[in-house]
Amino acid sequence: MAKTNPAAFDSAMALFSKVRFDVVVDAKGAAKVSHNSVETPNEQTKAGMNQVCDGMDQMLTGLFQT
Numbered sequence: 001m002a003k004t005n006p007a008a009f010d011s012a013m014a015l016f017s018k019v020r021f022d023v024v025v026d027a028k029g030a031a032k033v034s035h036n037s038v039e040t041p042n043e044q045t046k047a048g049m050n051q052v053c054d055g056m057d058q059m060l061t062g063l064f065q066t
Helices: 006-016 043-065
Strands: 021-025 031-035
Touching (some): 031 043
16 A cells, blocks of 8 residues: 555554553453554544554454463
């Protein structure tokens, strides 16, 4: 995408650079992963961001569970 549509790539990277993931580990070692919300220009972009971030939450949770 960076080569075929540099403007869209730059726009997406600007949004993704605002996402922060947090991990909280309780006394028993269980990890809970979450992320902040990022303001998006439209509902389609918001849905895409939510899908990506939810996937990252799941992946990071699995990582900490292992």
